[in-house]
Amino acid sequence: MIYLDHNATSPPRPGVAEAVTANLTTTHGNPSSVHGAGRRARHLLDDARRAVARLVAVHESRVIFTSGGTESNHLALFGIAEAAEYRGTILTSAIEHPSVHKPLSRIAAHGMQVIQLPVDPLGRVDAAAVEQAITPDTRLVSIMAANNETGVLQPIQAIGTLCRAARVPFHCDATQWFGKLSLSTDVLGADLLTLSAHKAGGPMGCGALIVANALQLAPLLLGGGQERGRRSGTENLPGIAGFAAMAGQLARQIEDEAQRNASLRDKLEYELLKSIPDAIILGRGAERLPNTTALLIPCVDGETLVMTLDLAGFAISSGAACSSGKNSPSHVPMAMGWSAEATRGMVRISLGWDTTETMVDSFISVFQRSVDRLRKGSALA
Amino acid sequence: MAYNEKVLDHYENPRNVGTLDKSDAQVGTGMVGAPACGDVMKLQIRINEDGIIDDAKFKTFGCGSAIAASSLVTEWVKGKSIDEALAIKNKDIADELALPPVKIHCSVLAEDAIKSAVADYRSKQKGV
Numbered sequence: 001m002i003y004l005d006h007n008a009t010s011p012p013r014p015g016v017a018e019a020v021t022a023n024l025t026t027t028h029g030n031p032s033s034v035h036g037a038g039r040r041a042r043h044l045l046d047d048a049r050r051a052v053a054r055l056v057a058v059h060e061s062r063v064i065f066t067s068g069g070t071e072s073n074h075l076a077l078f079g080i081a082e083a084a085e086y087r088g089t090i091l092t093s094a095i096e097h098p099s100v101h102k103p104l105s106r107i108a109a110h111g112m113q114v115i116q117l118p119v120d121p122l123g124r125v126d127a128a129a130v131e132q133a134i135t136p137d138t139r140l141v142s143i144m145a146a147n148n149e150t151g152v153l154q155p156i157q158a159i160g161t162l163c164r165a166a167r168v169p170f171h172c173d174a175t176q177w178f179g180k181l182s183l184s185t186d187v188l189g190a191d192l193l194t195l196s197a198h199k200a201g202g203p204m205g206c207g208a209l210i211v212a213n214a215l216q217l218a219p220l221l222l223g224g225g226q227e228r229g230r231r232s233g234t235e236n237l238p239g240i241a242g243f244a245a246m247a248g249q250l251a252r253q254i255e256d257e258a259q260r261n262a263s264l265r266d267k268l269e270y271e272l273l274k275s276i277p278d279a280i281i282l283g284r285g286a287e288r289l290p291n292t293t294a295l296l297i298p299c300v301d302g303e304t305l306v307m308t309l310d311l312a313g314f315a316i317s318s319g320a321a322c323s324s325g326k327n328s329p330s331h332v333p334m335a336m337g338w339s340a341e342a343t344r345g346m347v348r349i350s351l352g353w354d355t356t357e358t359m360v361d362s363f364i365s366v367f368q369r370s371v372d373r374l375r376k377g378s379a380l381a
Numbered sequence: 382m383a384y385n386e387k388v389l390d391h392y393e394n395p396r397n398v399g400t401l402d403k404s405d406a407q408v409g410t411g412m413v414g415a416p417a418c419g420d421v422m423k424l425q426i427r428i429n430e431d432g433i434i435d436d437a438k439f440k441t442f443g444c445g446s447a448i449a450a451s452s453l454v455t456e457w458v459k460g461k462s463i464d465e466a467l468a469i470k471n472k473d474i475a476d477e478l479a480l481p482p483v484k485i486h487c488s489v490l491a492e493d494a495i496k497s498a499v500a501d502y503r504s505k506q507k508g509v
Binding site: 303304311340341344379380 | 393414418439442
Protein backbone atom coordinates (compact mmCIF):
# COMPACT_ATOMS: atom_id res chain seq x y z
CA MET A 1 0.00 0.00 0.00
CA ILE A 2 1.36 3.39 -1.03
CA TYR A 3 -0.13 5.96 1.30
CA LEU A 4 -0.74 9.44 -0.15
CA ASP A 5 -3.42 10.67 2.26
CA HIS A 6 -1.42 12.55 4.87
CA ASN A 7 -4.11 15.23 5.25
CA ALA A 8 -6.39 12.52 6.64
CA THR A 9 -3.72 11.26 9.00
CA SER A 10 0.04 11.05 8.76
CA PRO A 11 1.64 7.77 9.86
CA PRO A 12 3.56 7.97 13.15
CA ARG A 13 7.12 9.17 12.68
CA PRO A 14 10.00 6.97 13.85
CA GLY A 15 10.23 6.96 17.63
CA VAL A 16 6.59 7.95 18.23
CA ALA A 17 5.28 4.43 18.85
CA GLU A 18 8.26 3.77 21.14
CA ALA A 19 7.56 6.91 23.18
CA VAL A 20 3.88 5.94 23.56
CA THR A 21 4.76 2.38 24.56
CA ALA A 22 7.47 3.49 26.95
CA ASN A 23 4.96 5.65 28.77
CA LEU A 24 2.36 2.88 28.95
CA THR A 25 4.86 0.35 30.23
CA THR A 26 7.10 2.37 32.53
CA THR A 27 5.65 5.79 33.51
CA HIS A 28 2.18 4.75 34.50
CA GLY A 29 1.62 7.42 37.12
CA ASN A 30 -0.98 10.19 37.29
CA PRO A 31 0.77 13.56 36.92
CA SER A 32 -1.44 14.94 39.71
CA SER A 33 -0.30 12.37 42.29
CA VAL A 34 2.33 13.39 44.83
CA HIS A 35 4.13 10.04 45.07
CA GLY A 36 7.15 9.00 43.02
CA ALA A 37 5.15 7.50 40.15
CA GLY A 38 3.08 10.67 39.95
CA ARG A 39 6.17 12.87 40.04
CA ARG A 40 7.75 10.90 37.20
CA ALA A 41 4.57 11.33 35.18
CA ARG A 42 4.52 15.06 36.00
CA HIS A 43 8.13 15.33 34.87
CA LEU A 44 7.30 13.68 31.54
CA LEU A 45 4.27 15.95 31.07
CA ASP A 46 6.34 19.07 31.78
CA ASP A 47 9.06 17.96 29.36
CA ALA A 48 6.47 17.28 26.67
CA ARG A 49 4.84 20.65 27.20
CA ARG A 50 8.21 22.34 26.82
CA ALA A 51 8.91 20.39 23.60
CA VAL A 52 5.61 21.51 22.08
CA ALA A 53 6.08 25.07 23.37
CA ARG A 54 9.54 25.24 21.77
CA LEU A 55 8.09 24.08 18.47
CA VAL A 56 5.52 26.89 18.44
CA ALA A 57 7.87 29.40 20.07
CA VAL A 58 5.64 30.29 23.02
CA HIS A 59 5.97 30.02 26.77
CA GLU A 60 4.97 26.56 27.97
CA SER A 61 2.13 28.01 30.05
CA ARG A 62 0.24 28.64 26.80
CA VAL A 63 0.12 24.98 25.75
CA ILE A 64 -3.18 23.28 26.64
CA PHE A 65 -3.19 19.60 25.73
CA THR A 66 -6.48 18.33 24.31
CA SER A 67 -7.78 15.19 22.58
CA GLY A 68 -7.09 16.66 19.14
CA GLY A 69 -8.14 19.23 16.55
CA THR A 70 -11.88 18.86 17.03
CA GLU A 71 -11.69 19.41 20.78
CA SER A 72 -9.25 22.30 20.39
CA ASN A 73 -11.65 24.00 18.00
CA HIS A 74 -14.56 23.40 20.38
CA LEU A 75 -12.61 24.80 23.32
CA ALA A 76 -11.65 27.91 21.35
CA LEU A 77 -15.14 28.59 19.99
CA PHE A 78 -17.37 27.62 22.91
CA GLY A 79 -14.78 28.99 25.33
CA ILE A 80 -15.01 32.45 23.79
CA ALA A 81 -18.76 32.28 23.13
CA GLU A 82 -19.61 31.27 26.66
CA ALA A 83 -17.26 33.86 28.14
CA ALA A 84 -19.15 36.41 25.99
CA GLU A 85 -22.46 34.96 27.26
CA TYR A 86 -23.37 34.18 23.64
CA ARG A 87 -23.68 37.83 22.78
CA GLY A 88 -21.91 39.62 19.96
CA THR A 89 -20.52 38.38 16.66
CA ILE A 90 -18.06 35.75 15.43
CA LEU A 91 -16.46 36.08 12.00
CA THR A 92 -15.45 32.95 10.13
CA SER A 93 -15.06 31.68 6.55
CA ALA A 94 -17.09 29.47 4.22
CA ILE A 95 -14.33 26.85 3.98
CA GLU A 96 -13.65 25.96 7.62
CA HIS A 97 -13.51 22.34 8.73
CA PRO A 98 -16.83 20.91 10.04
CA SER A 99 -15.33 20.93 13.56
CA VAL A 100 -15.49 24.74 13.30
CA HIS A 101 -18.64 25.04 11.15
CA LYS A 102 -20.83 22.86 13.31
CA PRO A 103 -19.93 24.32 16.73
CA LEU A 104 -20.56 27.76 15.22
CA SER A 105 -24.03 26.67 14.08
CA ARG A 106 -24.82 25.67 17.64
CA ILE A 107 -23.35 28.90 18.95
CA ALA A 108 -25.57 30.79 16.51
CA ALA A 109 -28.57 28.87 17.86
CA HIS A 110 -27.62 30.19 21.31
CA GLY A 111 -28.10 33.71 19.96
CA MET A 112 -24.68 34.84 18.79
CA GLN A 113 -24.35 36.21 15.29
CA VAL A 114 -22.01 34.16 13.09
CA ILE A 115 -20.86 35.79 9.88
CA GLN A 116 -19.39 33.52 7.22
CA LEU A 117 -17.06 35.32 4.83
CA PRO A 118 -16.80 34.03 1.24
CA VAL A 119 -13.63 32.94 -0.55
CA ASP A 120 -12.36 33.92 -4.00
CA PRO A 121 -12.19 31.39 -6.88
CA LEU A 122 -8.76 30.30 -5.65
CA GLY A 123 -10.19 29.51 -2.23
CA ARG A 124 -8.80 32.44 -0.25
CA VAL A 125 -10.48 34.60 2.35
CA ASP A 126 -9.96 38.31 1.76
CA ALA A 127 -8.25 39.94 4.76
CA ALA A 128 -9.75 43.30 3.81
CA ALA A 129 -13.22 41.75 4.03
CA VAL A 130 -12.39 40.53 7.54
CA GLU A 131 -11.31 44.03 8.50
CA GLN A 132 -14.50 45.55 7.11
CA ALA A 133 -16.68 43.01 8.90
CA ILE A 134 -15.14 43.67 12.32
CA THR A 135 -17.38 45.84 14.51
CA PRO A 136 -17.32 46.71 18.22
CA ASP A 137 -19.57 43.63 18.69
CA THR A 138 -17.03 41.20 17.25
CA ARG A 139 -15.92 38.72 19.90
CA LEU A 140 -13.79 36.39 17.78
CA VAL A 141 -12.37 35.87 14.31
CA SER A 142 -11.89 32.19 13.40
CA ILE A 143 -10.05 31.47 10.14
CA MET A 144 -8.05 28.35 9.31
CA ALA A 145 -4.35 28.53 8.38
CA ALA A 146 -4.53 26.12 5.43
CA ASN A 147 -7.56 24.45 3.94
CA ASN A 148 -7.69 20.69 4.47
CA GLU A 149 -9.08 19.90 1.03
CA THR A 150 -7.19 22.29 -1.25
CA GLY A 151 -4.15 23.13 0.88
CA VAL A 152 -4.71 26.82 0.05
CA LEU A 153 -3.09 29.11 2.62
CA GLN A 154 -5.19 31.85 4.14
CA PRO A 155 -3.87 35.39 4.77
CA ILE A 156 -3.52 34.74 8.47
CA GLN A 157 -0.62 37.09 9.04
CA ALA A 158 -2.69 40.02 7.80
CA ILE A 159 -5.76 38.79 9.70
CA GLY A 160 -3.73 38.34 12.89
CA THR A 161 -2.35 41.85 12.57
CA LEU A 162 -5.70 43.50 11.98
CA CYS A 163 -7.30 41.51 14.81
CA ARG A 164 -4.61 42.71 17.21
CA ALA A 165 -5.17 46.29 16.06
CA ALA A 166 -8.92 45.89 16.63
CA ARG A 167 -8.35 44.03 19.94
CA VAL A 168 -10.40 41.07 18.75
CA PRO A 169 -9.15 37.57 19.63
CA PHE A 170 -8.07 35.53 16.60
CA HIS A 171 -8.53 31.76 16.50
CA CYS A 172 -6.55 29.97 13.83
CA ASP A 173 -7.19 26.29 13.08
CA ALA A 174 -3.70 25.24 11.99
CA THR A 175 -4.50 21.51 11.93
CA GLN A 176 -3.40 21.05 8.30
CA TRP A 177 -0.54 23.53 8.40
CA PHE A 178 1.04 21.69 11.31
CA GLY A 179 3.54 19.11 10.10
CA LYS A 180 3.45 20.31 6.48
CA LEU A 181 5.06 23.76 6.79
CA SER A 182 7.19 25.29 9.50
CA LEU A 183 5.18 27.27 12.01
CA SER A 184 6.18 30.78 11.09
CA THR A 185 5.23 33.91 13.01
CA ASP A 186 2.24 34.24 10.63
CA VAL A 187 0.55 31.36 12.35
CA LEU A 188 1.92 32.03 15.77
CA GLY A 189 0.33 35.48 15.97
CA ALA A 190 -3.01 33.84 16.78
CA ASP A 191 -4.48 34.14 20.27
CA LEU A 192 -5.91 30.64 19.91
CA LEU A 193 -4.09 28.10 17.78
CA THR A 194 -5.42 24.59 17.07
CA LEU A 195 -2.92 21.77 16.59
CA SER A 196 -3.48 18.06 16.07
CA ALA A 197 -0.66 15.56 16.67
CA HIS A 198 -1.73 12.84 14.22
CA LYS A 199 -1.83 15.15 11.21
CA ALA A 200 1.89 15.73 11.72
CA GLY A 201 3.01 12.15 12.36
CA GLY A 202 2.13 11.92 16.05
CA PRO A 203 -0.44 9.68 17.73
CA MET A 204 -4.21 10.09 17.30
CA GLY A 205 -6.29 11.34 20.21
CA CYS A 206 -3.87 14.07 21.12
CA GLY A 207 -3.64 17.74 20.22
CA ALA A 208 -3.22 21.15 21.72
CA LEU A 209 -4.79 24.55 21.86
CA ILE A 210 -2.20 27.30 22.22
CA VAL A 211 -3.92 30.01 24.24
CA ALA A 212 -2.85 33.60 24.92
CA ASN A 213 -2.32 33.80 28.67
CA ALA A 214 -4.72 36.62 29.47
CA LEU A 215 -7.52 35.34 27.28
CA GLN A 216 -10.82 34.67 29.02
CA LEU A 217 -11.92 31.24 27.95
CA ALA A 218 -14.70 29.20 29.55
CA PRO A 219 -13.55 25.58 29.88
CA LEU A 220 -15.56 22.81 28.20
CA LEU A 221 -14.48 20.17 30.69
CA LEU A 222 -14.74 20.81 34.40
CA GLY A 223 -13.23 18.75 37.15
CA GLY A 224 -9.76 18.38 38.56
CA GLY A 225 -8.48 21.65 37.13
CA GLN A 226 -5.73 20.17 34.97
CA GLU A 227 -4.16 22.24 32.19
CA ARG A 228 -4.43 25.46 34.21
CA GLY A 229 -8.13 24.86 34.68
CA ARG A 230 -8.72 25.22 30.95
CA ARG A 231 -9.15 21.49 30.34
CA SER A 232 -9.86 19.19 33.25
CA GLY A 233 -9.32 15.45 33.03
CA THR A 234 -6.30 13.26 33.60
CA GLU A 235 -3.85 14.01 30.81
CA ASN A 236 -3.46 11.55 27.92
CA LEU A 237 0.14 10.96 28.87
CA PRO A 238 0.95 8.20 26.34
CA GLY A 239 -0.40 10.41 23.56
CA ILE A 240 1.39 13.45 24.90
CA ALA A 241 4.67 11.50 25.08
CA GLY A 242 4.21 10.56 21.40
CA PHE A 243 3.30 14.15 20.54
CA ALA A 244 6.54 15.37 22.15
CA ALA A 245 8.63 12.75 20.32
CA MET A 246 7.04 13.91 17.06
CA ALA A 247 7.56 17.59 17.92
CA GLY A 248 11.31 17.09 18.34
CA GLN A 249 11.63 15.52 14.89
CA LEU A 250 9.35 18.02 13.26
CA ALA A 251 11.48 20.93 14.48
CA ARG A 252 14.58 19.40 12.89
CA GLN A 253 13.10 18.14 9.63
CA ILE A 254 10.16 20.28 8.60
CA GLU A 255 12.08 22.68 6.32
CA ASP A 256 13.65 19.83 4.34
CA GLU A 257 10.40 17.88 4.17
CA ALA A 258 8.45 20.89 2.93
CA GLN A 259 10.98 21.50 0.17
CA ARG A 260 11.10 17.86 -0.88
CA ASN A 261 7.31 17.54 -0.90
CA ALA A 262 6.93 20.73 -2.92
CA SER A 263 9.15 19.37 -5.69
CA LEU A 264 7.39 15.98 -5.65
CA ARG A 265 4.03 17.72 -5.69
CA ASP A 266 5.10 19.88 -8.65
CA LYS A 267 6.22 16.81 -10.58
CA LEU A 268 2.95 15.03 -9.76
CA GLU A 269 0.83 17.95 -10.94
CA TYR A 270 2.88 18.46 -14.09
CA GLU A 271 2.57 14.81 -15.10
CA LEU A 272 -1.13 14.51 -14.23
CA LEU A 273 -2.04 17.64 -16.19
CA LYS A 274 0.01 16.45 -19.13
CA SER A 275 -2.04 13.25 -19.45
CA ILE A 276 -5.39 14.61 -18.17
CA PRO A 277 -5.36 18.14 -19.61
CA ASP A 278 -8.96 18.90 -18.67
CA ALA A 279 -8.34 18.18 -14.97
CA ILE A 280 -8.46 21.20 -12.67
CA ILE A 281 -6.13 21.74 -9.74
CA LEU A 282 -8.04 23.63 -7.09
CA GLY A 283 -6.29 26.74 -5.81
CA ARG A 284 -3.52 26.52 -8.39
CA GLY A 285 -2.06 29.97 -8.53
CA ALA A 286 -2.68 30.59 -4.84
CA GLU A 287 -0.11 29.90 -2.15
CA ARG A 288 -0.66 26.33 -1.01
CA LEU A 289 0.71 23.73 1.37
CA PRO A 290 3.63 21.97 -0.32
CA ASN A 291 2.01 18.53 0.02
CA THR A 292 -1.59 18.89 -1.19
CA THR A 293 -3.15 18.48 -4.63
CA ALA A 294 -6.91 18.69 -5.01
CA LEU A 295 -8.13 17.71 -8.46
CA LEU A 296 -11.48 17.99 -10.22
CA ILE A 297 -11.65 15.39 -12.98
CA PRO A 298 -14.54 15.79 -15.43
CA CYS A 299 -16.76 12.75 -16.11
CA VAL A 300 -15.27 10.69 -13.28
CA ASP A 301 -16.79 10.04 -9.87
CA GLY A 302 -14.15 10.86 -7.24
CA GLU A 303 -15.28 8.18 -4.83
CA THR A 304 -15.10 5.52 -7.54
CA LEU A 305 -11.61 6.66 -8.52
CA VAL A 306 -10.55 6.38 -4.88
CA MET A 307 -11.90 2.82 -4.80
CA THR A 308 -10.14 1.93 -8.07
CA LEU A 309 -6.85 3.22 -6.69
CA ASP A 310 -7.42 1.42 -3.40
CA LEU A 311 -7.79 -1.85 -5.29
CA ALA A 312 -4.52 -1.02 -7.06
CA GLY A 313 -2.77 -0.40 -3.73
CA PHE A 314 -2.86 3.39 -3.40
CA ALA A 315 -4.56 5.39 -0.65
CA ILE A 316 -5.89 8.84 -1.54
CA SER A 317 -9.22 10.46 -0.70
CA SER A 318 -12.20 11.97 -2.46
CA GLY A 319 -13.54 15.35 -1.60
CA ALA A 320 -17.07 14.17 -1.16
CA ALA A 321 -18.26 12.35 1.89
CA CYS A 322 -20.88 9.79 0.93
CA SER A 323 -23.51 9.01 3.52
CA SER A 324 -26.88 7.28 3.38
CA GLY A 325 -26.64 6.69 -0.33
CA LYS A 326 -26.45 10.33 -1.27
CA ASN A 327 -23.23 11.95 -2.29
CA SER A 328 -23.03 15.33 -0.63
CA PRO A 329 -20.51 17.39 -2.56
CA SER A 330 -17.77 19.05 -0.55
CA HIS A 331 -18.53 22.61 0.57
CA VAL A 332 -15.01 23.83 -0.22
CA PRO A 333 -14.99 23.69 -4.04
CA MET A 334 -18.63 24.85 -4.01
CA ALA A 335 -17.57 27.92 -2.01
CA MET A 336 -14.94 28.51 -4.70
CA GLY A 337 -17.69 28.62 -7.31
CA TRP A 338 -17.64 25.07 -8.69
CA SER A 339 -20.90 23.27 -9.43
CA ALA A 340 -22.05 20.21 -7.49
CA GLU A 341 -21.55 18.20 -10.67
CA ALA A 342 -17.92 19.29 -11.13
CA THR A 343 -17.30 18.64 -7.45
CA ARG A 344 -18.30 15.00 -7.86
CA GLY A 345 -15.00 14.44 -9.68
CA MET A 346 -12.86 15.59 -6.79
CA VAL A 347 -9.91 13.68 -5.39
CA ARG A 348 -7.22 14.82 -2.97
CA ILE A 349 -3.64 13.59 -2.97
CA SER A 350 -1.58 14.58 0.07
CA LEU A 351 2.10 13.74 0.45
CA GLY A 352 3.98 13.51 3.73
CA TRP A 353 7.18 12.93 5.63
CA ASP A 354 7.68 9.38 4.29
CA THR A 355 6.76 10.02 0.62
CA THR A 356 9.44 9.13 -1.92
CA GLU A 357 9.85 9.91 -5.60
CA THR A 358 9.39 6.22 -6.46
CA MET A 359 5.97 6.26 -4.78
CA VAL A 360 4.93 9.34 -6.72
CA ASP A 361 6.14 7.89 -10.01
CA SER A 362 4.21 4.66 -9.64
CA PHE A 363 1.16 6.59 -8.49
CA ILE A 364 1.22 8.80 -11.59
CA SER A 365 1.04 5.89 -14.03
CA VAL A 366 -1.66 4.01 -12.12
CA PHE A 367 -3.70 7.19 -11.70
CA GLN A 368 -3.63 7.90 -15.43
CA ARG A 369 -4.68 4.34 -16.28
CA SER A 370 -7.51 4.41 -13.73
CA VAL A 371 -8.91 7.69 -15.03
CA ASP A 372 -8.78 6.37 -18.61
CA ARG A 373 -10.62 3.22 -17.62
CA LEU A 374 -13.37 5.02 -15.71
CA ARG A 375 -13.86 7.55 -18.46
CA LYS A 376 -14.22 4.83 -21.06
CA GLY A 377 -17.23 3.46 -19.17
CA SER A 378 -18.64 6.78 -18.00
CA ALA A 379 -22.13 7.86 -19.06
CA LEU A 380 -20.92 11.45 -19.04
CA ALA A 381 -17.83 11.06 -21.21
CA MET B 382 -14.63 -3.40 5.51
CA ALA B 383 -13.91 -5.43 2.38
CA TYR B 384 -15.59 -4.70 -0.89
CA ASN B 385 -18.36 -7.14 -1.78
CA GLU B 386 -17.06 -9.92 -4.08
CA LYS B 387 -19.84 -9.85 -6.67
CA VAL B 388 -19.77 -6.05 -6.89
CA LEU B 389 -16.01 -6.23 -7.24
CA ASP B 390 -16.20 -8.83 -10.00
CA HIS B 391 -18.58 -6.71 -12.10
CA TYR B 392 -16.65 -3.57 -11.26
CA GLU B 393 -13.26 -4.95 -12.21
CA ASN B 394 -14.51 -6.91 -15.23
CA PRO B 395 -17.55 -4.96 -16.34
CA ARG B 396 -19.67 -6.78 -18.92
CA ASN B 397 -20.90 -4.98 -22.03
CA VAL B 398 -19.38 -1.54 -21.54
CA GLY B 399 -19.98 0.58 -24.62
CA THR B 400 -22.68 1.96 -26.88
CA LEU B 401 -25.11 0.81 -29.54
CA ASP B 402 -26.29 2.90 -32.50
CA LYS B 403 -28.75 5.32 -31.00
CA SER B 404 -30.45 6.03 -34.32
CA ASP B 405 -31.23 2.33 -34.98
CA ALA B 406 -35.00 1.80 -34.65
CA GLN B 407 -34.32 -1.55 -32.96
CA VAL B 408 -32.27 0.10 -30.21
CA GLY B 409 -33.76 1.56 -27.05
CA THR B 410 -31.67 4.00 -25.02
CA GLY B 411 -32.31 4.73 -21.36
CA MET B 412 -30.51 7.53 -19.56
CA VAL B 413 -31.37 7.91 -15.88
CA GLY B 414 -30.02 9.74 -12.85
CA ALA B 415 -28.53 13.16 -12.21
CA PRO B 416 -24.82 13.90 -12.18
CA ALA B 417 -24.98 16.57 -9.49
CA CYS B 418 -26.23 14.47 -6.63
CA GLY B 419 -26.40 10.89 -7.80
CA ASP B 420 -25.28 8.42 -10.41
CA VAL B 421 -25.96 8.46 -14.13
CA MET B 422 -26.64 5.27 -16.10
CA LYS B 423 -26.95 4.91 -19.83
CA LEU B 424 -28.41 1.53 -20.80
CA GLN B 425 -28.98 0.50 -24.39
CA ILE B 426 -30.82 -2.62 -25.62
CA ARG B 427 -31.29 -3.99 -29.13
CA ILE B 428 -34.43 -5.99 -29.87
CA ASN B 429 -34.51 -8.47 -32.78
CA GLU B 430 -37.43 -9.46 -35.02
CA ASP B 431 -38.54 -12.11 -32.51
CA GLY B 432 -38.91 -9.46 -29.81
CA ILE B 433 -35.88 -10.72 -27.93
CA ILE B 434 -33.15 -8.47 -26.54
CA ASP B 435 -30.08 -9.70 -28.39
CA ASP B 436 -27.59 -7.08 -27.25
CA ALA B 437 -27.15 -4.64 -24.34
CA LYS B 438 -24.51 -2.06 -23.53
CA PHE B 439 -24.01 0.38 -20.68
CA LYS B 440 -21.99 3.36 -19.54
CA THR B 441 -22.24 4.56 -15.97
CA PHE B 442 -20.98 7.56 -14.04
CA GLY B 443 -21.08 6.79 -10.37
CA CYS B 444 -19.93 4.51 -7.61
CA GLY B 445 -18.71 0.93 -7.88
CA SER B 446 -22.14 -0.44 -6.95
CA ALA B 447 -23.81 1.58 -9.70
CA ILE B 448 -21.30 0.29 -12.25
CA ALA B 449 -21.81 -3.28 -11.00
CA ALA B 450 -25.63 -2.96 -11.07
CA SER B 451 -25.64 -1.73 -14.67
CA SER B 452 -23.15 -4.39 -15.72
CA LEU B 453 -25.32 -7.09 -14.14
CA VAL B 454 -28.46 -5.77 -15.82
CA THR B 455 -26.88 -5.94 -19.29
CA GLU B 456 -26.11 -9.61 -18.63
CA TRP B 457 -29.58 -10.36 -17.35
CA VAL B 458 -31.61 -8.69 -20.11
CA LYS B 459 -29.78 -10.40 -22.95
CA GLY B 460 -31.91 -13.23 -24.38
CA LYS B 461 -35.02 -12.00 -22.59
CA SER B 462 -38.24 -10.67 -24.09
CA ILE B 463 -39.22 -7.10 -23.27
CA ASP B 464 -41.80 -8.25 -20.74
CA GLU B 465 -39.29 -10.53 -19.07
CA ALA B 466 -36.77 -7.67 -18.91
CA LEU B 467 -39.40 -5.39 -17.36
CA ALA B 468 -40.01 -8.05 -14.72
CA ILE B 469 -36.48 -7.50 -13.32
CA LYS B 470 -36.93 -5.63 -10.06
CA ASN B 471 -34.47 -3.59 -8.08
CA LYS B 472 -34.71 -6.13 -5.25
CA ASP B 473 -33.41 -8.89 -7.56
CA ILE B 474 -30.41 -6.75 -8.44
CA ALA B 475 -29.76 -5.72 -4.84
CA ASP B 476 -30.03 -9.34 -3.67
CA GLU B 477 -27.72 -10.66 -6.39
CA LEU B 478 -25.05 -8.09 -5.59
CA ALA B 479 -25.72 -8.17 -1.82
CA LEU B 480 -25.93 -4.38 -1.83
CA PRO B 481 -25.92 -2.69 1.59
CA PRO B 482 -28.88 -0.39 2.41
CA VAL B 483 -26.91 2.76 1.46
CA LYS B 484 -26.42 1.38 -2.04
CA ILE B 485 -29.99 0.24 -2.74
CA HIS B 486 -30.52 3.37 -4.83
CA CYS B 487 -28.03 1.91 -7.35
CA SER B 488 -30.34 -1.06 -7.96
CA VAL B 489 -33.35 1.26 -8.22
CA LEU B 490 -31.50 3.26 -10.85
CA ALA B 491 -30.68 0.08 -12.79
CA GLU B 492 -34.35 -0.96 -12.82
CA ASP B 493 -35.29 2.55 -13.98
CA ALA B 494 -32.70 2.28 -16.75
CA ILE B 495 -34.39 -0.86 -18.12
CA LYS B 496 -37.82 0.84 -18.09
CA SER B 497 -36.39 3.92 -19.71
CA ALA B 498 -34.66 1.94 -22.47
CA VAL B 499 -37.84 -0.03 -23.18
CA ALA B 500 -39.93 3.16 -23.27
CA ASP B 501 -37.49 4.66 -25.77
CA TYR B 502 -37.68 1.53 -27.95
CA ARG B 503 -41.49 1.50 -27.85
CA SER B 504 -41.80 5.16 -28.78
CA LYS B 505 -39.46 4.56 -31.71
CA GLN B 506 -41.57 1.61 -32.86
CA LYS B 507 -44.74 3.71 -32.75
CA GLY B 508 -43.05 6.28 -34.93
CA VAL B 509 -42.03 3.68 -37.56
